[in-house]
Amino acid sequence: MKSTFLTISQPARASYVIKKSKFIADIAPVSNAVAAKGMLAQLTAATPKANHHCYAYRLVENPPAERFSDDGEPVGTAGKPLLEILHHHQLENTLIVVTRYFGGIKLGAGGLIRAYAQAANVAVAQTTLCEKTLARQLTISLDYPQLNKLRSFLDQQQLPILKTTYTEQVTITTAVPVAQVSTFQARVTERLTGQAHYQLGAECYLTSPPQP
Structure with a gap:
């Protein structure tokens, strides 16, 4: 087991709107893959009309594990930027899910990357870090x-x-x-x-x- 790591103490939610697309970011502490998948399923079930539920998580396991998904967005425009946010803040045992409601205007690959990253960063700012x-x-x-x-x-x-x-x-x-x-x-x-x-x-x- 890892001797020390940084995570979050409580869940948080934040939203970001650009060109009529709404991005809702949920960040939560998770202890294992089962907990991460359960939280993802819960958030997905709660927003059935959303177009995408993209996610990333990092876990302190042996060996360490990390996963991400674009959930239908262009490859590399959603899940990977979320994972990079977790790496940037050095967060582990943490899950980020960003739910997107498409507003009818395409954002392009660069716009999607920035939008998902921005939503995730706002969610991180809403929670409390702990060691x-x-x-x-x-x-x-x-x-x-x-x-x-x-x-x-x-x-x-x-x-x-x-x-x-x-x-x-x-x-x-x-x-x-x-x-x-x-x-x-x-x-x-x-x-x-x-x-x-x-x-x-x-x-x-x-x-x-x-x-x-």
Whole structure:
């Protein structure tokens, strides 16, 4: 799995009109090809009178995957420009679908490329970017008197508390960037004077604002 990548935090929609043709761009975060195809099918079904539903997506997979479609537009005038927008903004696990209602005036190949790219760029501007960092879930078991120390440390490190269980001891599940797991455990052990036990869990991604 990729250690870090840039994506979007929420779907967005934007529209662009030129020479009576209307281009509606939808951008959405997707985790895999099934999700991307499902979103495409949903948008297509919602606009049955549209002339074209062109799309592009990039996925963080092993190996990475990317797909695009002109959906009946001249080859290279729709899907590829959308894919280039994703590359330009370095977005992955992201789908762009641009729905076109033909206005009766042909735009030509260059006009189509510019129109699809413009609609996609406006949609990107309407959403919020975020960075995903590969992490491991880590469950920490400790005695109750140590709980506030651990919570304070997690807050300082801006790490989430995914789950808390109260039994004879407290167990807290967090997620730590893969590259920092060993260092994190050592620092927690030091703060809690050795009174903690750890269990590594599944890999996941942490979400944070993009780095400048």
